[in-house]
Amino acid sequence: MSSKTMLQQALTRFFDAAKHLNIDPTILEKWEFPLETTHARLTIRMDDGSLKSFRAWRSRNDDTRGPTKGGIRYHQSVTADEVETLAFLMTIKCAVVNLPFGGGKGGVQIDPLSLSKTELERLSRRYVQIFSKVIGPNRDIPAPDVNTNAMIMAWMANEYDSIVGEVTPAVITGKPISLGGSLGRDDATARGGYYLLEYLAKDLGFTPGARVAIQGFGNAGSHIAQLLESAGHKVVAVSDSKGAIGGPTGIDIGQLSLAKERNGSVTSLAGAHGTSKIAADELVSVDCDLLVLAAMEDMVHAGNAANVKAPIILELANSPITPEADEILKNRGVVVIPDILANAGGVTVSYFEWVQNRQGYYWPIEDIHARLKTKMEEEGAAIWASAKEKNITLRSAAYVHALSRLVDAIY
Ligand code: GLU
Numbered sequence: 001m002s003s004k005t006m007l008q009q010a011l012t013r014f015f016d017a018a019k020h021l022n023i024d025p026t027i028l029e030k031w032e033f034p035l036e037t038t039h040a041r042l043t044i045r046m047d048d049g050s051l052k053s054f055r056a057w058r059s060r061n062d063d064t065r066g067p068t069k070g071g072i073r074y075h076q077s078v079t080a081d082e083v084e085t086l087a088f089l090m091t092i093k094c095a096v097v098n099l100p101f102g103g104g105k106g107g108v109q110i111d112p113l114s115l116s117k118t119e120l121e122r123l124s125r126r127y128v129q130i131f132s133k134v135i136g137p138n139r140d141i142p143a144p145d146v147n148t149n150a151m152i153m154a155w156m157a158n159e160y161d162s163i164v165g166e167v168t169p170a171v172i173t174g175k176p177i178s179l180g181g182s183l184g185r186d187d188a189t190a191r192g193g194y195y196l197l198e199y200l201a202k203d204l205g206f207t208p209g210a211r212v213a214i215q216g217f218g219n220a221g222s223h224i225a226q227l228l229e230s231a232g233h234k235v236v237a238v239s240d241s242k243g244a245i246g247g248p249t250g251i252d253i254g255q256l257s258l259a260k261e262r263n264g265s266v267t268s269l270a271g272a273h274g275t276s277k278i279a280a281d282e283l284v285s286v287d288c289d290l291l292v293l294a295a296m297e298d299m300v301h302a303g304n305a306a307n308v309k310a311p312i313i314l315e316l317a318n319s320p321i322t323p324e325a326d327e328i329l330k331n332r333g334v335v336v337i338p339d340i341l342a343n344a345g346g347v348t349v350s351y352f353e354w355v356q357n358r359q360g361y362y363w364p365i366e367d368i369h370a371r372l373k374t375k376m377e378e379e380g381a382a383i384w385a386s387a388k389e390k391n392i393t394l395r396s397a398a399y400v401h402a403l404s405r406l407v408d409a410i411y
Pocket of ligand 1: 069072145146173344346347348350
């Protein structure tokens with residue numbers, strides 16, 4: 001394990017990319033720490049009448065290109081370093097796909113499964129009460145992330161409305177459709193990655209009927225599984241936080257989603273429909289044509305990168321590969337489609353939602369899909385070409401692409 005903080009590790013990639021551009025190095029200094037991070041305590045009343053307190057953060061990394069934008073995650077292992085790193089990645093991601101946003105991120109250190117629905121509502125409303133001065137439709141716009149969803153966004157938007165005294169849907173994205181959410185936001189992260197894969201398929205050697213392993217079966221993982229299955233690919237292994245299953249002839253994704261919904265884990269399908277349990281840490285080393293990382297950070301690291309058999313990795317999670325593992329994968333010829341491009345579909349449709357909220361006119365699903373597809377293809381093509389031209393990885397090329405946009409905006 002590196003002794004650097006997670007933010008310092010992420011910055012290494014950024015500063016390395018800067019070497020490919022002729023820029024004043026003092027411009028980069030500001031990224032060594034965020035614009036602002038607020039650390040707060042959320043105290044809520046539990047259903048049994050007791051009081052409980054939780055640590056919470058909102059970090060705004062940089063607003064050079066627009067208001068800060070990024071999700072809020074609920075997870076027992078959330079830390080300030082993690083939130084600040086993910087906020088930094090949002091700055092880069094928004095620049096990669098040319099959205100008029102900087103980067104932000106929030107988190108609450110809590111296992112959401114330990115709360116009842118009413119406790120979860122009180123926690124989410126409390127988050128907005130505490131951070132009401134930080135967020136705002138022209139300042140910092142939250143969205144869903146790990147373990148948060150449209151319901152939570154609705155509670156948060158409603159709380160914000162009552163604090164400011166007016167209906168302000170553009171303060172938060174990923175809302176339910178009935179409350180100003182955008183069509184197509186629910187599967188946007190996966191769909192953006194899928195459009196990219198389809199577009200680059202020839203260059204990548206990603207052929208029909210590919211065998212795919214997916215780590216994580218939350219929003220991104222479950223939607224990409226459906227999209228890949230519909231396109232005729234075979235999902236041969238899937239994991240979630242409770243374990244993993246394999247199905248060499250292709251796992252039925254409809255059955256898998258049902259099993260997850262009913263029993264809380266993909267492992268409950270094991271033994272049926274030609275599937276069996278496999279060790280969760282074996283998922284990254286499954287023999288397949290594409291590995292999709294859709295779980296948490298640092299899942300592919302120096303200790304297991306050499307075992308990856310897939311020639312292509314799609315990073316739908318944020319920062320699932322450590323810099324040490326990047327090096328190992330590069331030397332082994334594994335092509336990594338990096339998070340800051342691969343999962344940018346989520347924030348792109350969040351941007352569409354914010355635009356629709358501000359104009360008060362809503363687009364049909366076909367428009368959302370077409371706009372998302374164009375965005376992923378245009379930015380993907382530019383990054384692919386630059387990686388070839390400079391003989392660098394797609395990740396480095398994506399950083400260079402983002403950095404040149406950021407530098408352009410600094411006067
Ligand atoms: N949480 C998502 C991400 O990491 C989406 C952020 C957003 O829509 O603002 O990209």
